[in-house]
Amino acid sequence: MSSDHLTARHPAAPRLRTALLSACTALLLACAALLGAGAPARAATPSAGPSGSEIAQALSTGPVYVDPSYATAVNAAQQQALAEQIAATGLPIKVALVPLAKGDAFDGQSRTLAAVLKERLGLPELILITTASYGKYLDGFEYPTDTHQTRDAANAVGFLKELDDAGLAARVSKAVELIKSGNGTAVYKAETDRIEKEYAARPHTDGEPAGPGSGGSRPGLFAVAAVLVLAVAVGSVLLVRRRRPRHTAFTFPDAVFAADRAADEAGLRRQAAAEVLALGEAVDAADGATTPGLTRALDAYDAAGRVLDAADGIPDLAGVLALVAEGRAALATDPRLPLCFFDPRHGAAARRTTWRPLGRRERVDVAVCEDCGQALRTRRSPQVLAVRDQGRTVPYFEVPAERSLWAATGYGSLLSGPEDTLAGRVGTGEFSRTRPQRPSQPAD
Numbered sequence: 001m002s003s004d005h006l007t008a009r010h011p012a013a014p015r016l017r018t019a020l021l022s023a024c025t026a027l028l029l030a031c032a033a034l035l036g037a038g039a040p041a042r043a044a045t046p047s048a049g050p051s052g053s054e055i056a057q058a059l060s061t062g063p064v065y066v067d068p069s070y071a072t073a074v075n076a077a078q079q080q081a082l083a084e085q086i087a088a089t090g091l092p093i094k095v096a097l098v099p100l101a102k103g104d105a106f107d108g109q110s111r112t113l114a115a116v117l118k119e120r121l122g123l124p125e126l127i128l129i130t131t132a133s134y135g136k137y138l139d140g141f142e143y144p145t146d147t148h149q150t151r152d153a154a155n156a157v158g159f160l161k162e163l164d165d166a167g168l169a170a171r172v173s174k175a176v177e178l179i180k181s182g183n184g185t186a187v188y189k190a191e192t193d194r195i196e197k198e199y200a201a202r203p204h205t206d207g208e209p210a211g212p213g214s215g216g217s218r219p220g221l222f223a224v225a226a227v228l229v230l231a232v233a234v235g236s237v238l239l240v241r242r243r244r245p246r247h248t249a250f251t252f253p254d255a256v257f258a259a260d261r262a263a264d265e266a267g268l269r270r271q272a273a274a275e276v277l278a279l280g281e282a283v284d285a286a287d288g289a290t291t292p293g294l295t296r297a298l299d300a301y302d303a304a305g306r307v308l309d310a311a312d313g314i315p316d317l318a319g320v321l322a323l324v325a326e327g328r329a330a331l332a333t334d335p336r337l338p339l340c341f342f343d344p345r346h347g348a349a350a351r352r353t354t355w356r357p358l359g360r361r362e363r364v365d366v367a368v369c370e371d372c373g374q375a376l377r378t379r380r381s382p383q384v385l386a387v388r389d390q391g392r393t394v395p396y397f398e399v400p401a402e403r404s405l406w407a408a409t410g411y412g413s414l415l416s417g418p419e420d421t422l423a424g425r426v427g428t429g430e431f432s433r434t435r436p437q438r439p440s441q442p443a444d
Protein backbone atom coordinates (compact mmCIF):
# COMPACT_ATOMS: atom_id res chain seq x y z
CA MET A 1 0.00 0.00 0.00
CA SER A 2 2.91 2.33 0.33
CA SER A 3 3.52 3.55 -3.21
CA ASP A 4 1.20 6.43 -2.44
CA HIS A 5 3.22 7.49 0.56
CA LEU A 6 5.94 9.91 1.09
CA THR A 7 8.15 10.28 4.05
CA ALA A 8 8.04 13.72 5.58
CA ARG A 9 11.61 14.70 6.27
CA HIS A 10 12.57 17.00 9.06
CA PRO A 11 15.48 19.32 8.40
CA ALA A 12 17.89 17.25 10.46
CA ALA A 13 20.88 18.53 8.50
CA PRO A 14 20.32 22.16 7.63
CA ARG A 15 23.63 22.74 5.90
CA LEU A 16 24.27 21.27 2.49
CA ARG A 17 27.64 19.79 3.36
CA THR A 18 26.25 18.02 6.38
CA ALA A 19 23.36 16.81 4.26
CA LEU A 20 25.69 15.42 1.60
CA LEU A 21 27.82 13.77 4.22
CA SER A 22 24.87 12.06 5.85
CA ALA A 23 23.55 10.99 2.43
CA CYS A 24 26.93 9.33 1.71
CA THR A 25 26.89 7.69 5.12
CA ALA A 26 23.38 6.40 4.50
CA LEU A 27 24.47 5.01 1.13
CA LEU A 28 27.48 3.29 2.68
CA LEU A 29 25.31 1.87 5.45
CA ALA A 30 22.85 0.62 2.85
CA CYS A 31 25.67 -1.07 0.89
CA ALA A 32 27.03 -2.58 4.06
CA ALA A 33 23.56 -3.84 4.91
CA LEU A 34 23.23 -5.49 1.50
CA LEU A 35 26.64 -7.13 1.75
CA GLY A 36 26.12 -8.20 5.32
CA ALA A 37 22.91 -10.16 4.66
CA GLY A 38 20.63 -7.73 6.44
CA ALA A 39 22.05 -7.76 9.95
CA PRO A 40 23.31 -4.14 9.98
CA ALA A 41 20.03 -2.99 8.45
CA ARG A 42 18.15 -4.43 11.41
CA ALA A 43 20.50 -2.74 13.81
CA ALA A 44 19.87 0.56 12.05
CA THR A 45 16.09 0.24 12.30
CA PRO A 46 15.29 -1.21 15.70
CA SER A 47 11.55 -1.54 15.05
CA ALA A 48 12.04 -3.62 11.86
CA GLY A 49 11.00 -7.26 11.84
CA PRO A 50 12.84 -10.30 10.53
CA SER A 51 14.87 -10.07 7.32
CA GLY A 52 13.99 -11.91 4.12
CA SER A 53 16.93 -14.25 4.54
CA GLU A 54 15.83 -15.24 8.05
CA ILE A 55 12.31 -16.04 6.86
CA ALA A 56 13.56 -17.85 3.75
CA GLN A 57 15.94 -19.91 5.85
CA ALA A 58 13.10 -21.01 8.11
CA LEU A 59 10.90 -21.80 5.10
CA SER A 60 13.59 -23.91 3.45
CA THR A 61 13.11 -26.54 6.17
CA GLY A 62 9.36 -26.23 6.89
CA PRO A 63 6.25 -24.84 5.18
CA VAL A 64 5.21 -22.36 7.90
CA TYR A 65 7.02 -19.33 9.28
CA VAL A 66 5.33 -17.51 12.15
CA ASP A 67 6.83 -14.30 13.48
CA PRO A 68 7.14 -14.29 17.30
CA SER A 69 4.50 -11.54 17.46
CA TYR A 70 1.95 -14.01 16.02
CA ALA A 71 3.01 -16.88 18.26
CA THR A 72 -0.17 -16.73 20.33
CA ALA A 73 -2.44 -16.35 17.28
CA VAL A 74 -0.81 -19.38 15.65
CA ASN A 75 0.67 -21.55 18.38
CA ALA A 76 3.00 -24.53 17.96
CA ALA A 77 0.16 -27.06 17.72
CA GLN A 78 -1.63 -24.93 15.10
CA GLN A 79 1.62 -24.54 13.14
CA GLN A 80 2.01 -28.31 13.18
CA ALA A 81 -1.59 -28.78 12.01
CA LEU A 82 -1.04 -26.30 9.15
CA ALA A 83 2.18 -28.08 8.15
CA GLU A 84 0.31 -31.40 8.02
CA GLN A 85 -2.58 -29.87 6.06
CA ILE A 86 -0.10 -28.41 3.56
CA ALA A 87 1.81 -31.70 3.23
CA ALA A 88 -1.48 -33.48 2.45
CA THR A 89 -2.20 -31.10 -0.47
CA GLY A 90 1.02 -32.14 -2.23
CA LEU A 91 1.40 -28.51 -3.35
CA PRO A 92 4.52 -26.32 -2.90
CA ILE A 93 2.75 -24.08 -0.35
CA LYS A 94 4.72 -21.88 2.05
CA VAL A 95 3.19 -19.62 4.67
CA ALA A 96 4.94 -16.49 5.96
CA LEU A 97 3.09 -14.71 8.78
CA VAL A 98 5.01 -11.53 9.39
CA PRO A 99 3.75 -8.17 10.70
CA LEU A 100 4.15 -5.74 7.82
CA ALA A 101 4.81 -2.12 8.64
CA LYS A 102 6.08 0.87 6.78
CA GLY A 103 9.83 1.15 7.12
CA ASP A 104 10.45 -2.57 7.64
CA ALA A 105 12.68 -4.69 5.37
CA PHE A 106 9.75 -4.98 2.90
CA ASP A 107 8.39 -1.45 3.35
CA GLY A 108 5.20 -2.96 4.67
CA GLN A 109 4.33 -4.61 1.36
CA SER A 110 3.39 -8.25 1.03
CA ARG A 111 4.32 -8.24 -2.65
CA THR A 112 7.86 -7.18 -1.76
CA LEU A 113 8.03 -9.87 0.92
CA ALA A 114 6.84 -12.42 -1.67
CA ALA A 115 9.36 -11.27 -4.28
CA VAL A 116 12.19 -11.50 -1.73
CA LEU A 117 11.15 -14.99 -0.60
CA LYS A 118 10.72 -16.21 -4.18
CA GLU A 119 14.24 -14.99 -4.98
CA ARG A 120 15.80 -16.47 -1.83
CA LEU A 121 14.02 -19.82 -1.91
CA GLY A 122 14.87 -20.35 -5.58
CA LEU A 123 12.08 -22.89 -6.09
CA PRO A 124 10.78 -23.36 -9.67
CA GLU A 125 7.22 -23.61 -8.35
CA LEU A 126 6.03 -21.81 -5.28
CA ILE A 127 2.71 -20.91 -3.65
CA LEU A 128 3.05 -18.28 -0.94
CA ILE A 129 0.48 -17.20 1.63
CA THR A 130 1.43 -14.06 3.56
CA THR A 131 -0.14 -11.60 5.94
CA ALA A 132 -1.43 -8.51 4.17
CA SER A 133 -0.58 -4.94 5.07
CA TYR A 134 -4.12 -4.38 6.27
CA GLY A 135 -6.05 -5.94 9.11
CA LYS A 136 -7.35 -9.47 8.91
CA TYR A 137 -6.49 -9.98 5.26
CA LEU A 138 -4.14 -12.48 3.64
CA ASP A 139 -2.30 -12.21 0.35
CA GLY A 140 -1.43 -15.05 -2.01
CA PHE A 141 1.28 -15.35 -4.63
CA GLU A 142 1.96 -18.22 -7.01
CA TYR A 143 4.94 -18.81 -9.29
CA PRO A 144 5.41 -19.25 -12.18
CA THR A 145 1.67 -18.77 -12.89
CA ASP A 146 -1.45 -18.45 -10.75
CA THR A 147 -2.63 -21.97 -11.65
CA HIS A 148 -4.36 -22.60 -8.32
CA GLN A 149 -6.02 -19.16 -8.14
CA THR A 150 -3.84 -18.48 -5.13
CA ARG A 151 -4.24 -14.71 -5.19
CA ASP A 152 -8.04 -14.81 -5.07
CA ALA A 153 -8.08 -17.72 -2.63
CA ALA A 154 -6.00 -15.78 -0.10
CA ASN A 155 -7.95 -12.55 -0.62
CA ALA A 156 -11.32 -14.31 -0.34
CA VAL A 157 -10.54 -15.42 3.21
CA GLY A 158 -10.71 -11.82 4.48
CA PHE A 159 -14.29 -11.52 3.22
CA LEU A 160 -15.74 -14.88 4.27
CA LYS A 161 -18.54 -14.35 6.75
CA GLU A 162 -17.92 -17.69 8.43
CA LEU A 163 -14.42 -16.44 9.37
CA ASP A 164 -15.49 -13.09 10.82
CA ASP A 165 -14.39 -14.00 14.32
CA ALA A 166 -11.84 -16.65 13.34
CA GLY A 167 -8.21 -16.41 14.33
CA LEU A 168 -5.22 -16.24 12.02
CA ALA A 169 -4.61 -20.01 12.09
CA ALA A 170 -8.15 -20.73 10.89
CA ARG A 171 -7.88 -18.15 8.11
CA VAL A 172 -4.60 -19.57 6.83
CA SER A 173 -6.08 -23.06 6.97
CA LYS A 174 -9.06 -21.86 4.90
CA ALA A 175 -6.71 -20.29 2.33
CA VAL A 176 -4.84 -23.60 2.01
CA GLU A 177 -8.15 -25.40 1.56
CA LEU A 178 -9.27 -22.99 -1.19
CA ILE A 179 -5.92 -23.25 -2.97
CA LYS A 180 -6.18 -27.03 -2.88
CA SER A 181 -9.71 -26.88 -4.35
CA GLY A 182 -8.56 -24.38 -6.98
CA ASN A 183 -11.79 -22.37 -6.85
CA GLY A 184 -10.52 -19.23 -5.13
CA THR A 185 -11.71 -16.90 -7.89
CA ALA A 186 -15.32 -18.11 -7.69
CA VAL A 187 -15.35 -17.83 -3.89
CA TYR A 188 -13.74 -14.39 -3.99
CA LYS A 189 -16.30 -13.20 -6.53
CA ALA A 190 -19.22 -14.63 -4.56
CA GLU A 191 -18.03 -12.93 -1.35
CA THR A 192 -17.41 -9.53 -2.93
CA ASP A 193 -20.80 -9.78 -4.69
CA ARG A 194 -22.39 -10.51 -1.33
CA ILE A 195 -20.70 -7.46 0.20
CA GLU A 196 -21.91 -5.27 -2.67
CA LYS A 197 -25.49 -6.46 -2.14
CA GLU A 198 -25.36 -6.17 1.64
CA TYR A 199 -23.78 -2.75 1.44
CA ALA A 200 -26.47 -1.56 -0.95
CA ALA A 201 -29.20 -2.95 1.30
CA ARG A 202 -27.62 -1.87 4.57
CA PRO A 203 -29.88 -0.30 7.17
CA HIS A 204 -29.98 3.46 7.35
CA THR A 205 -30.49 5.65 10.36
CA ASP A 206 -33.83 6.85 9.02
CA GLY A 207 -35.77 9.33 11.08
CA GLU A 208 -32.54 10.32 12.72
CA PRO A 209 -30.99 13.13 10.72
CA ALA A 210 -27.30 13.33 11.47
CA GLY A 211 -27.38 17.08 11.52
CA PRO A 212 -28.59 20.19 9.75
CA GLY A 213 -28.03 20.29 6.01
CA SER A 214 -27.41 16.59 5.78
CA GLY A 215 -28.96 16.17 2.38
CA GLY A 216 -32.11 14.23 3.29
CA SER A 217 -32.67 10.57 2.52
CA ARG A 218 -32.40 9.24 -0.97
CA PRO A 219 -32.19 5.51 -0.29
CA GLY A 220 -32.78 4.43 -3.90
CA LEU A 221 -30.16 6.68 -5.40
CA PHE A 222 -27.87 5.93 -2.49
CA ALA A 223 -28.09 2.18 -3.06
CA VAL A 224 -27.51 2.48 -6.80
CA ALA A 225 -24.49 4.71 -6.20
CA ALA A 226 -23.12 2.27 -3.63
CA VAL A 227 -23.42 -0.66 -6.01
CA LEU A 228 -21.75 1.32 -8.78
CA VAL A 229 -18.90 2.42 -6.54
CA LEU A 230 -18.28 -1.13 -5.39
CA ALA A 231 -18.63 -2.60 -8.86
CA VAL A 232 -16.01 -0.18 -10.15
CA ALA A 233 -13.75 -0.96 -7.21
CA VAL A 234 -13.99 -4.72 -7.63
CA GLY A 235 -13.74 -4.44 -11.40
CA SER A 236 -10.60 -2.37 -11.27
CA VAL A 237 -9.00 -4.80 -8.85
CA LEU A 238 -9.66 -7.66 -11.23
CA LEU A 239 -8.43 -5.60 -14.18
CA VAL A 240 -5.28 -4.50 -12.42
CA ARG A 241 -4.60 -8.04 -11.34
CA ARG A 242 -4.73 -9.36 -14.86
CA ARG A 243 -2.46 -6.62 -16.07
CA ARG A 244 0.11 -6.82 -13.33
CA PRO A 245 3.22 -8.67 -14.50
CA ARG A 246 4.93 -11.25 -12.30
CA HIS A 247 7.68 -9.70 -10.23
CA THR A 248 10.97 -11.50 -10.52
CA ALA A 249 13.30 -8.73 -9.35
CA PHE A 250 13.11 -5.72 -7.07
CA THR A 251 12.75 -3.15 -9.80
CA PHE A 252 9.20 -2.18 -10.64
CA PRO A 253 8.51 -0.11 -13.75
CA ASP A 254 6.44 3.07 -13.28
CA ALA A 255 3.42 1.50 -14.94
CA VAL A 256 3.40 -1.20 -12.29
CA PHE A 257 3.55 1.41 -9.55
CA ALA A 258 0.56 3.15 -11.08
CA ALA A 259 -1.32 -0.16 -11.29
CA ASP A 260 -0.38 -0.95 -7.71
CA ARG A 261 -1.72 2.40 -6.57
CA ALA A 262 -5.01 1.69 -8.33
CA ALA A 263 -5.12 -1.77 -6.73
CA ASP A 264 -4.35 -0.21 -3.33
CA GLU A 265 -7.25 2.18 -3.67
CA ALA A 266 -9.66 -0.46 -4.93
CA GLY A 267 -8.57 -2.83 -2.17
CA LEU A 268 -8.97 -0.14 0.48
CA ARG A 269 -12.44 0.67 -0.86
CA ARG A 270 -13.54 -2.96 -0.55
CA GLN A 271 -12.09 -3.17 2.94
CA ALA A 272 -13.74 0.09 3.97
CA ALA A 273 -17.09 -1.24 2.70
CA ALA A 274 -16.61 -4.47 4.64
CA GLU A 275 -15.80 -2.47 7.80
CA VAL A 276 -18.86 -0.26 7.42
CA LEU A 277 -21.00 -3.39 7.09
CA ALA A 278 -19.41 -4.98 10.14
CA LEU A 279 -20.01 -1.79 12.16
CA GLY A 280 -23.65 -1.89 11.04
CA GLU A 281 -23.95 -5.45 12.32
CA ALA A 282 -22.31 -4.50 15.62
CA VAL A 283 -24.73 -1.58 16.01
CA ASP A 284 -27.65 -3.93 15.30
CA ALA A 285 -26.43 -6.40 17.87
CA ALA A 286 -25.80 -3.76 20.55
CA ASP A 287 -28.25 -3.49 23.44
CA GLY A 288 -29.57 0.07 23.70
CA ALA A 289 -30.09 -0.24 27.45
CA THR A 290 -26.48 -1.07 28.16
CA THR A 291 -24.78 0.88 25.35
CA PRO A 292 -24.83 4.60 26.13
CA GLY A 293 -22.88 5.40 22.95
CA LEU A 294 -25.37 3.71 20.61
CA THR A 295 -26.62 6.95 19.01
CA ARG A 296 -23.07 8.10 18.44
CA ALA A 297 -22.24 4.74 16.89
CA LEU A 298 -25.24 5.09 14.58
CA ASP A 299 -24.12 8.58 13.58
CA ALA A 300 -20.63 7.27 12.84
CA TYR A 301 -22.06 4.39 10.80
CA ASP A 302 -24.23 6.76 8.80
CA ALA A 303 -21.37 9.21 8.21
CA ALA A 304 -18.97 6.39 7.22
CA GLY A 305 -21.44 5.22 4.56
CA ARG A 306 -21.86 8.75 3.26
CA VAL A 307 -18.14 9.40 3.02
CA LEU A 308 -17.56 6.00 1.38
CA ASP A 309 -20.15 6.75 -1.29
CA ALA A 310 -18.52 10.07 -2.10
CA ALA A 311 -14.92 8.97 -1.48
CA ASP A 312 -12.50 10.27 -4.03
CA GLY A 313 -9.18 8.55 -3.35
CA ILE A 314 -7.23 6.97 -0.54
CA PRO A 315 -7.42 9.92 1.91
CA ASP A 316 -11.25 9.78 1.93
CA LEU A 317 -11.23 5.98 2.24
CA ALA A 318 -8.88 6.38 5.21
CA GLY A 319 -11.54 8.74 6.59
CA VAL A 320 -14.11 5.92 6.33
CA LEU A 321 -11.82 3.76 8.47
CA ALA A 322 -11.51 6.61 10.99
CA LEU A 323 -15.31 6.98 11.16
CA VAL A 324 -15.73 3.23 11.65
CA ALA A 325 -13.18 3.42 14.48
CA GLU A 326 -15.20 6.26 15.99
CA GLY A 327 -18.33 4.09 15.83
CA ARG A 328 -16.52 1.13 17.37
CA ALA A 329 -15.24 3.36 20.16
CA ALA A 330 -18.79 4.55 20.86
CA LEU A 331 -19.92 0.93 21.28
CA ALA A 332 -16.98 0.01 23.49
CA THR A 333 -17.04 0.32 27.25
CA ASP A 334 -13.35 1.13 27.55
CA PRO A 335 -11.94 4.42 26.20
CA ARG A 336 -10.37 4.05 22.74
CA LEU A 337 -7.82 6.14 20.89
CA PRO A 338 -8.49 7.15 17.28
CA LEU A 339 -6.51 5.62 14.41
CA CYS A 340 -2.88 6.62 13.84
CA PHE A 341 -2.62 10.35 13.11
CA PHE A 342 0.13 9.93 10.50
CA ASP A 343 -1.79 7.38 8.42
CA PRO A 344 -5.06 5.81 9.60
CA ARG A 345 -4.20 2.70 7.61
CA HIS A 346 -1.57 1.96 10.28
CA GLY A 347 -4.47 0.98 12.52
CA ALA A 348 -5.51 1.93 16.04
CA ALA A 349 -3.17 4.25 17.89
CA ALA A 350 -1.17 2.82 20.76
CA ARG A 351 -0.66 6.09 22.64
CA ARG A 352 -0.89 9.84 22.48
CA THR A 353 2.22 11.94 22.13
CA THR A 354 3.18 15.48 21.24
CA TRP A 355 4.72 16.29 17.91
CA ARG A 356 5.93 19.51 16.36
CA PRO A 357 4.97 19.88 12.71
CA LEU A 358 7.64 21.12 10.34
CA GLY A 359 7.90 24.91 10.39
CA ARG A 360 5.63 25.38 13.42
CA ARG A 361 6.56 26.57 16.87
CA GLU A 362 3.86 24.84 18.87
CA ARG A 363 3.58 21.11 19.46
CA VAL A 364 0.35 19.25 18.80
CA ASP A 365 -1.07 16.30 20.71
CA VAL A 366 -1.64 13.34 18.38
CA ALA A 367 -2.50 9.63 18.67
CA VAL A 368 0.13 7.39 17.06
CA CYS A 369 0.57 3.73 16.26
CA GLU A 370 3.46 1.72 17.71
CA ASP A 371 5.68 2.21 14.63
CA CYS A 372 5.11 5.94 14.31
CA GLY A 373 5.65 6.42 18.06
CA GLN A 374 8.92 4.53 17.77
CA ALA A 375 9.92 6.64 14.77
CA LEU A 376 9.29 9.88 16.67
CA ARG A 377 11.23 8.64 19.70
CA THR A 378 14.25 7.77 17.56
CA ARG A 379 13.93 11.01 15.54
CA ARG A 380 13.03 9.20 12.35
CA SER A 381 10.19 10.44 10.17
CA PRO A 382 6.95 8.50 10.50
CA GLN A 383 5.38 7.17 7.33
CA VAL A 384 2.82 9.76 6.41
CA LEU A 385 -0.32 9.56 4.29
CA ALA A 386 0.40 11.75 1.30
CA VAL A 387 -2.13 13.58 -0.85
CA ARG A 388 -2.08 15.55 -4.08
CA ASP A 389 -2.96 19.14 -3.34
CA GLN A 390 -2.79 21.84 -6.01
CA GLY A 391 -0.29 19.88 -8.07
CA ARG A 392 2.01 18.93 -5.22
CA THR A 393 2.30 15.78 -3.13
CA VAL A 394 2.21 16.76 0.54
CA PRO A 395 1.46 15.15 3.90
CA TYR A 396 -2.34 15.23 4.22
CA PHE A 397 -2.18 17.41 7.33
CA GLU A 398 -0.40 20.19 5.44
CA VAL A 399 -3.47 20.84 3.29
CA PRO A 400 -5.22 23.97 4.67
CA ALA A 401 -7.91 22.85 7.10
CA GLU A 402 -10.69 24.67 5.20
CA ARG A 403 -10.00 22.43 2.19
CA SER A 404 -9.73 19.12 4.05
CA LEU A 405 -11.81 17.67 6.85
CA TRP A 406 -8.99 15.18 7.41
CA ALA A 407 -6.34 17.88 7.86
CA ALA A 408 -8.71 19.75 10.17
CA THR A 409 -9.29 16.72 12.40
CA GLY A 410 -6.17 14.57 11.95
CA TYR A 411 -8.62 11.70 11.34
CA GLY A 412 -9.78 12.06 14.93
CA SER A 413 -6.55 13.05 16.71
CA LEU A 414 -7.18 16.81 16.62
CA LEU A 415 -10.84 16.87 17.69
CA SER A 416 -11.46 19.42 20.43
CA GLY A 417 -13.34 17.25 22.95
CA PRO A 418 -15.92 14.52 23.48
CA GLU A 419 -18.67 16.54 21.78
CA ASP A 420 -16.53 17.16 18.70
CA THR A 421 -16.74 14.05 16.48
CA LEU A 422 -15.86 13.17 12.91
CA ALA A 423 -19.46 12.03 12.38
CA GLY A 424 -20.76 15.34 13.69
CA ARG A 425 -18.57 17.24 11.28
CA VAL A 426 -19.67 15.07 8.36
CA GLY A 427 -23.26 15.61 9.52
CA THR A 428 -22.92 19.38 9.35
CA GLY A 429 -21.63 19.13 5.78
CA GLU A 430 -17.96 19.71 6.49
CA PHE A 431 -16.92 16.79 4.30
CA SER A 432 -19.08 17.92 1.36
CA ARG A 433 -17.80 21.49 1.61
CA THR A 434 -14.23 20.31 1.16
CA ARG A 435 -15.08 18.35 -2.01
CA PRO A 436 -14.12 19.99 -5.29
CA GLN A 437 -17.32 21.39 -6.81
CA ARG A 438 -18.39 19.46 -9.86
CA PRO A 439 -21.20 20.35 -12.25
CA SER A 440 -22.87 16.97 -11.66
CA GLN A 441 -22.75 17.28 -7.90
CA PRO A 442 -26.04 18.25 -6.31
CA ALA A 443 -25.79 21.36 -4.17
CA ASP A 444 -25.97 20.88 -0.42
Ligand SMILES: [Zn+2]
Nearest residue numbers: 340346369372
Ligand atom coordinates in the same frame (compact mmCIF):
# COMPACT_ATOMS: atom_id res chain seq x y z
ZN1 LIG B 1 1.37 5.17 12.37
